[in-house]
Every structure is written in structure tokens, then in C-alpha cells.
Amino acid sequence: xxxxxxxxxxxxxxxxxxxxxxxxxxxxxxxxxxxxxxxxxxxxxxxxxxxxxxxxxxxxxxxxxxxxxxxxxxxxxxxxxxxxxxxxxxxxxxxxxxxxxxxxxxxxxxxxxxxxxxxxxxxxxxxxxxxxxxxxxxxxxxxxxxxxxxxxxxxxxxxxxxxxxxxxxxxxxxxxxxxxxxxxxxxxxxxxxxxxxxxxxxxxxxxxxxxxxxxxxxxxxxxxxxxxxxxxxxxxxxxxxxxxxxxxxxxxxxxxxxxxxxxxxxxxxxxxxxxxxxxxxxxxxxxxxxxxxxxxxxxxxxxxxxxxxxxxxxxxxxxxxxxxxxxxxxxxxxxxxxxxxxxxxxxxxxxxxxxxxxxxxxxxxxxxxxxxxxxxxxxxxxxxxxxxxxxxxxxxxxxxxxxxxxxxxxxxxxxxxxxxxxxxxxxxxxxxxxxxxxxxxxxxxxxxxxxxxxxxxxxxxxxxxxxxxxxxxxxx
Amino acid sequence: xxxxxxxxxxxxxxxxxxxxxxxxxxxxxxxxxxxxxxxxxxxxxxxxxxxxxxxxxxxxxxxxxxxxxxxxxxxxxxxxxxxxxxxxxxxxxxxxxxxxxxxxxxxxxxxxxxxxxxxxxxxxxxxxxxxxxxxxxxxxxxxxxxxxxxxxxxxxxxxxxxxxxxxxxxxxxxxxxxxxxxxxxxxxxxxxxxxxxxxxxxxxxxxxxxxxxxxxxxxxxxxxxxxxxxxxxxxxxxxxxxxxxxxxxxxxxxxxxxxxxxxxxxxxxxxxxxxxxxxxxxxxxxxxxxxxxxxxxxxxxxxxxxxxxxxxxxxxxxxxxxxxxxxxxxxxxxxxxxxxxxxxxxxx
Numbered sequence: 094x095x096x097x098x099x100x101x102x103x104x105x106x107x108x109x110x111x112x113x114x115x116x117x118x119x120x121x122x123x124x125x126x127x128x129x130x131x132x133x134x135x136x137x138x139x140x141x142x143x144x145x146x147x148x149x150x151x152x153x154x155x156x157x158x159x160x161x162x163x164x165x166x167x168x169x170x171x172x173x174x175x176x177x178x179x180x181x182x183x184x185x186x187x188x189x190x191x192x193x194x195x196x197x198x199x200x201x202x203x204x205x206x207x208x209x210x211x212x213x214x215x216x217x218x219x220x221x222x223x224x225x226x227x228x229x230x231x232x233x234x235x236x237x238x239x240x241x242x243x244x245x246x247x248x249x250x251x252x253x254x255x256x257x258x259x260x261x262x263x264x265x266x267x268x269x270x271x272x273x274x275x276x277x278x279x280x281x282x283x284x285x286x287x288x289x290x291x292x293x294x295x296x297x298x299x300x301x302x303x304x305x306x307x308x309x310x311x312x313x314x315x316x317x318x319x320x321x322x323x324x325x326x327x328x329x330x331x332x333x334x335x336x337x338x339x340x341x342x343x344x345x346x347x348x349x350x351x352x353x354x355x356x357x358x359x360x361x362x363x364x365x366x367x368x369x370x371x372x373x374x375x376x377x378x379x380x381x382x383x384x385x386x387x388x389x390x391x392x393x394x395x396x397x398x399x400x401x402x403x404x405x406x407x408x409x410x411x412x413x414x415x416x417x418x419x420x421x422x423x424x425x426x427x428x429x430x431x432x433x434x435x436x437x438x439x440x441x442x443x444x445x446x447x448x449x450x451x452x453x454x455x456x457x458x459x460x461x462x463x464x465x466x467x468x469x470x471x472x473x474x475x476x477x478x479x480x481x482x483x484x485x486x487x488x489x490x491x492x493x494x495x496x497x498x499x500x501x502x503x504x505x506x507x508x509x510x511x512x513x514x515x516x517x518x519x520x521x522x523x524x525x526x527x528x529x530x531x532x533x534x535x536x537x538x539x540x541x542x543x544x545x546x547x548x549x550x551x552x553x554x555x556x557x558x559x560x561x562x563x564x565x566x567x568x569x
Numbered sequence: 570x571x572x573x574x575x576x577x578x579x580x581x582x583x584x585x586x587x588x589x590x591x592x593x594x595x596x597x598x599x600x601x602x603x604x605x606x607x608x609x610x611x612x613x614x615x616x617x618x619x620x621x622x623x624x625x626x627x628x629x630x631x632x633x634x635x636x637x638x639x640x641x642x643x644x645x646x647x648x649x650x651x652x653x654x655x656x657x658x659x660x661x662x663x664x665x666x667x668x669x670x671x672x673x674x675x676x677x678x679x680x681x682x683x684x685x686x687x688x689x690x691x692x693x694x695x696x697x698x699x700x701x702x703x704x705x706x707x708x709x710x711x712x713x714x715x716x717x718x719x720x721x722x723x724x725x726x727x728x729x730x731x732x733x734x735x736x737x738x739x740x741x742x743x744x745x746x747x748x749x750x751x752x753x754x755x756x757x758x759x760x761x762x763x764x765x766x767x768x769x770x771x772x773x774x775x776x777x778x779x780x781x782x783x784x785x786x787x788x789x790x791x792x793x794x795x796x797x798x799x800x801x802x803x804x805x806x807x808x809x810x811x812x813x814x815x816x817x818x819x820x821x822x823x824x825x826x827x828x829x830x831x832x833x834x835x836x837x838x839x840x841x842x843x844x845x846x847x848x849x850x851x852x853x854x855x856x857x858x859x860x861x862x863x864x865x866x867x868x869x870x871x872x873x874x875x876x877x878x879x880x881x882x883x884x885x886x887x888x889x890x891x892x893x894x895x896x897x898x899x900x901x902x903x904x905x906x907x908x909x910x911x912x913x914x915x916x917x
Contacts, residue, residue: 268729294729300759305718305752312722315707316657318729336749339712340719348700348708349691350914384915408917 095175096145097166100154103132103139105366106417110134111159112167119177121149123170130156130167135250135421136282145170150177229423230461232393233442237434244425252394252426253283253359253415256401257321259431261291264319267405270297270310271323271360280325281361281420307333307358311340314354314410321405324360327376327414341410342385357404359413362390363455363505364542364553366418373542375506377454378515380412381482387436388482390414392457394424396480399434407436414482416455439486441493445475448499448563451490451516453479456504456554459535463503463559472567482512490516491524498529499566503559508536530566535559595803598812602876604650608807609867609877610885611649612642615666616864617886617893618675619838622665622682626842630901631682634711635696638666640837643863644769645670647810648737648830651818655732659707659720660739662697663769663836667739671704675896685903692906693914714747716740717766721753724764724827735763735821743774745788751795754827758795761826765817766792768829769804771836776848789831797827804832805861835861 100110114131117123123143130141150171154161161167171177229246247255261267268291273280275288275298288296299306303324310322324330330337337358345353364373381388387409391397397415404411426432442457443464452460457478464474475493479486494500500520502513513534520532538552600608619637626635638645641663649670652658660667668678673689681688681699689699697711707723710716720738727734744750745768757764768788772779779786789799798820803809810832817828835857839846846854871877877885 300752300755302749302752302755304749305721305756308715308718308749309722309725309753309756312659312707312719312724313726313729314722315719316723316726318726335712336715336718340710340715344700344708345917346914347690347694347698348702348914349689349693351690351700351702352707353917355917387916 095150095172096147096170098129098141098143098168098170100161100163100165100167101132101141102163103134104136105368106421107134107163109160109162112154112156112161113138115152115156117149119149119152123147123149135248136280143170147172150175229425230393232395232424233440233444235395235434235440237399237438237440238395238427238429238432243428245428246423247394247398247426248421248423249391249394249397249415250281250283250285250420252398252424253401254285254287256398256405257284258287258290260402260405261287261295264405266317267319267321268295268297269321269323270299270306272299272301272325274298274323279323281417283415283420284323303329303332304336307336308340310356310358311336311344311354311410314341314356315344315352319405320356322356322358324358326365326372326417327360327362328372328374330358330360330376337380337410337412338383338386342383345409346385353408354410355408357401357407357411357413359401359404360415361417361420362414363416364537364549367544367546367549368542369544370541375414375504375537376412377414377482377504378506378510378512380414381485381512381515382510383483385410386483387411388414389436389480390454390482391480392419392452392454392478394422395426395432396434396440396478398426399432400436400480402431402433403436406433411436414454419455419458434480437481437484437486439489440478440480441489442476442478443474445473445497447473447497448501448567449475449477449490449493449497450501450503450559450563451477451479451513452503453482453512454504459554459556459559460503462556463563466556466560467563472563472569474563479512485516485519487516487519487523491520491527494520494524495527498527499563500528500532501535501559501562501566502532503535503554505537505553508534508539511536530568533562533566535562595801595806595809596812596816597806598808598815600808600811600870602871602874604811605867605871605874605876606885608643608646608650609864609871609882610889611646611670612807612864612867613886613889614675614892615642615646615669617889618669618679618896619665621893621897622679623838623842625679625683625897625900631696632684633695634662635682635842636663636840637838637842638663638836640857640863641769641771641804641832641834642666643807643810644767644804644832644834645739647807648765648767648814650807650811651814652737653734653818655705655734656818657705657707657720657723657727657734657736658739659716659723659736660709661713661716661741661744662709662711663741664697664699664709668699668701668704668706668709671701671706673699673701673704673706675892676899679896679900680903683900683903684905685900686906686910687899687903691910691914693910714740714744714749717744717747717750718753720766721757721762721764724757724762725760727763728760733822735765735818737765737767739767739769741774742768742770742772742779742783742788743777745770745791746774746783750791754792754795754797757827758792758797761824763821763824764827765814765821766797766827766829768831769834770831771834773836773840773848775840776844776846778848787831789829792827792829797829799829799831801831801833804834805857805863806866807863
């Protein structure tokens, strides 16, 4: 039987990729370990190695084809005695772009997986390296963006990179440091092209020593520089949390206002996909309990850009919580010379009158879908994207609750001492008389993140839970 | 108290040559009269200040933790004589001496110890958390070892800016076992950052002697696996410290990266005010005091060389006591911070 060679998943979050180059042609003999093709994901260019021995009978996908879904047959390998004639499969049509389904976060990546090409071969800017992005998601207009502004569909990943690049152009004291931020172009390609534009002095690869380099970053900030410290994930920042909290957050107070740490700690936070307990924790609630920190957790690319620029300019330490699953998603980003959004201001994602949902970051992916479903059932939900967890824009939440009388919060973090329970407490204290139902909080389950796909799905919130919660508070 | 810029050291061995390893050995800087008097006065100020702080603690004016520097004065005073304007200093929680040596005012430090509004941190930092942007003093850190990474960051900023400044990060033999110290050593050497790591080996990490806590007690060699040179220095002799400080500063300023100085020193008092120091004998302490006291050494040289008379030294002592008394009076009479300060300086 001829063997189908399938489009491989080269990272935990990869759903599709570009088959950039064939290194073997039909009729070539291959043995296991031979590199047969190059595949470009949104994070890296990887080589595909043959697993079996045989002769390439047919190449099913042309070089240069974009959006090839994982597990699509890309070539057929003939075993001894077989001929190309025995291949019955029709060459499939060009695959369509994968449909974004953020509700079931399919995949997230780990830079360590696979065999990445030498960074020097990487294109210098994303303009030369169009990464496959998921379809654009529509978002309600932000009053902070002037009406009539031209919008450009941009991934969260590109938006973050653009924000850093713009701020580094503007301010010589801004630099970025972290693991794989320079030569590798970013473990998740968020810092792509920065080394080429700004050089190794300002784009600094660090050893894998989070505690130490976070401390170095804080020290540099105390000396007046404006570091952007990238954590490959915030899970690893637990090693550095002492420097973040005891040094960065408290120095301004302890020095009587003489010196602080004007800096940003940023990186992917929360669950990715199938990376299990130690790599899947949401720290929004942790950092948001610390005076002296600001905590930002954007959902859209526009917010990612405008708020990261604000975070870099902010004279305080800012925890900037990104999400790996959102990196590849596209949103409209205003084309403005200097697009900066205010930290500490929620955005009303959708107006509504029957109930309020408050969410932030990837929680918004559940919330937006729930809102759409509820709309079909005649429930008009007001959806608030908190955007900043600390300082929290409670007035916007309370204004909404005064209107709807009902509140549901949605997040992926653990349920005890969650951001939602904090919101619930404060709304109960400040707007009790306006509530027509108990506040419900949807969060991740009270368990370490399991690995098994079915258990992982159960551990995360889902759209159905959100829909049900809204119905419950509406007594429907 | 300003860093001495007039030091001309003759007879100092070449920078490449390590100091000798024996406790009372090492390269000795030759001090002129002015330097000896300066060192005498600076060390005496720290000692009298700390004695007064201990007294105020006993009277209940100072709360919380209070770690005294008595016995270790030569380390920071000698190092400070090697530094230039713009060089940064950062240390742990045994920090009063470092603050005085960098030129911070006795009033400001003492008022911080008593938690008053005239303190360096408006009373909000206390003994372990004081800073002075003006004097390039970056704290005052209560987490053991944190200042090593932070100090490395200060050096990173110097290199980033391409200036001539160096960072000096002080830490104890206890902190020298912390993981982030080695993460910092690695980055400092990798990036050739201008930093002097000053390990103040006072023989006890709180109540645990170095031999009970450290597999390798030669702390000067703790950077060996990174290729960071390190030397043991007689930290009880201010001239040895100055000589080592000069070599280290030259090493850093010439772009060779970090260097480690292990200061062999001794603290006379307990770890903190609440530590009776029963883990060592009275004889051990007495022997250090009588044979190696850093201030007595300078005093004896001044008298031997007829650079000062007993009367002149007494006059210095009186001046110093006046400064300290004034700081103590201020620290007791200055009001506590206004209650509105509770909510200030959290965010800018």
C-alpha cells in the first residue's frame, strides 16, 4: 500500500501552514530522516522529515500552497514494487483557510517543538513573511478610535510587534529582553523583525533564567531604562515573581516615590492547548491583587496594540497578559500614526439591555459566542471587555448593571479568588440595589489543567455554560 | 562622605595580580594622611550611628527588623573610596552603613528607622528599604539575593547607555548561595557588564556559620565557572579594601566585565536586634574586636605616624557624635508621616 505523507502539526496550536518548498521531487528515493519539504507556520519555518522509506510517487500539494490543514495528505510514498499508477487518490483541491474556532482552542505552540530553521534565514519583517492568520473577527466600534479611521486587518501577533517597534523608534530607552526574542525572532514570533531593525543592543536574548533576567530588567528600569521583559509564557514567570512583586511593584512605595520600575512584563498567559498543568495557568487574578502593578489583558488586536504602547509609556510596572491562541487571530486595527489606548478603561464590546457579561482576554471568545447564541433566543446581552484588570474599570461595569440588573463574568482562570469573584464582590457592595439576580461567575474548573483532550475541554469554560448562566440570571 | 577622588595609590601591585588569600594579607593601599582621616571619620560615623540605632531600638523608637553593620565598616568605606560620581550602589538589608558611606544624611536615615516623615522613604520603607536617587543608592533590599540581579540590571543600564559608570552590588555569605546570584553572574559575564560583586563574608548567615551552610566557603571563587575573577580581601583593613576596590573598578571600567571581591569581615552584633548570637563564643567576638577592629587599625596608624593626636581624634569623635545625636533628636521629634501618605507613591 502506498503511504500517505500527511501535513504534520509542528506545534501544539498549529492548525494549518504553508507548504513553502519541496526538497524532493516525484521519483526521488527517500529514507527515513531525509528532509522532504519545508513548512511555514505562523511561528516558524520547519523542515519535514520522512518517516518511512520509499519512492516519492506523487506530490499532492504544490509548493507555495497556503493554509494547508494539518493531516491533509501532501505526498504519496511508494513501497518496493509499487508504481505511481497504483495511486488512486485524486489530487485534492486547494484547501480552504481553516475556520477560526476559538471556542475549542485547538492548538497552541511551543517553540521547542520541531526543528526550526536557522534564524538568519528568516525574513526580516513580516511583510516578507505573511503568516497564515485566522479570519478577522468583527468588534464593536471603540469610542477611543476616531470615526472614519481607516482599519487594517491585523493579527494580535503583528499588533504587539508593531506596538513594540513603534515605541522603540520613539524612545531610545525602550528595549526588549527575554528568551529567544532576538535571533530566533520570538518563541511565538511576536518579536519578529525587531532584531533586524534595532540590533542586539536593544533586542536582547537572555539565558533561560527567569528569576535572574527579570531582576536584571527591574534593575535596568530602576536606573531609568524602559525594559520590555518577555516571558516565553507567564507560567515561567513564577520563577521571577519575587522580582516582579517585591522589587518592581513595591520600590516606588518603599522609596517614598524616589524611584520605581517603568517597565512591561509581557508574554502569553493562561491555557494554550494540550500543554497540561504546568504550562496552562491564568495569572490575571494573581497579579491583579498586587498594589503597585497595572495588569492589562487584551482580547483584540487593536487593544493589544493600543494598550501595549500605553504600557510601554506607563511609568509603572505593567503586567501585560497575552494569549497564545489569540496571537494568530485577526482584528481591525486603526491605521493611525500613534494609536495609544488608555489603561484602566473597559470597552463596551456590544450594547445590550437584558444582562451584562464582563470578560477579558481569551474569555471574550466564549462570551462573544454566547452573546450571539443568546441573541437568537431573544436575550439582548451587554458585553463588556474589561481589557485592564488593574486598575479595574468598575464604574463601567456598574453603569451596565444599573441598566440590566444581571451580571455574569467569564474567564479561564481558577474559580477561587478569581477576577470574577472580585467583580462580584464589588458590584454586590456598590450596586446591590440594582441587582435582580445573584451574580454568576464562569471560570475554569478547580483543577490543574489535564492533558487528555476531553478532560482539558471539560476543565475550560465553554459557551454553553455562559449561555446557561445568562439564562439563569435572567430567570429563563 | 563624598567618594574620594583624590586617592593616589603608590605601591599598589598591578591590577592583574590577585590579592593574597590570607586573611590579613592582600594588597594594601598606602593611604596619605587625608585618606586615613577620611576613612577614620567615615567608619566612625557608621559605628556611632549604628550604636545609636541599637539604643533607639531598645527604647522602642525603631521597630521591626534592624540589622547593624558594626564591625564591617571598612568594607563599604574602603569601596566607596574607589568609586566615582555616578557609580551605583545596591545592597541587602544590612544597609545603614552603605547609605551613610554614599553620603546620604544621617538625619534622613535615622528618621526612616524611626518611621518619620523626614526619612528617606517618608517613613514608608524602614531599615531595609531606603533609596537615594541623588546619591545613586538603589536600596536597601529585604529579599536575600534580590539586589544581586537588580545590581546587575544597573550595570546593564550603564553598558546600554555606554557611560563609564560601574555598579557595586553588596551581598552576604548567606545570599551568595541564592540561585539568582548565579543567574546574574552568568549574564554579567556573558554581556561583560561593569559590576563589582562585593560579598561581605561576615561568617554567619543569620545564625548559620559559613561552614554549615556552604559547600565551598571560598566565596571569591563562586564566579569561577563563569570565568569571573574573584579575590579574597581583608575586609577589616580599609586600605586592603581600597586597593581591591581600585583594581575591581579598573577591571570593570576597562570593559572586562564583572569581578568578585570577597570581603573577609565580621559583624560584632547579632544578625538583627533580636538575635543574642549564641551560635558563637564571646571569645571569638572579643578576639576580632581587639585584634582586627577596622577603626582601631586606622586610629593606631594615625597616632603612630603622628598624623593626628589623641586630642584631634577625640575632636573627630565628638563631631561624629554630634552628627549622630542630631540625627537621633531629629528622628524622635520629626512627626510621623501624614496619614494621607498611606495611599501615595503606589503608582505614578
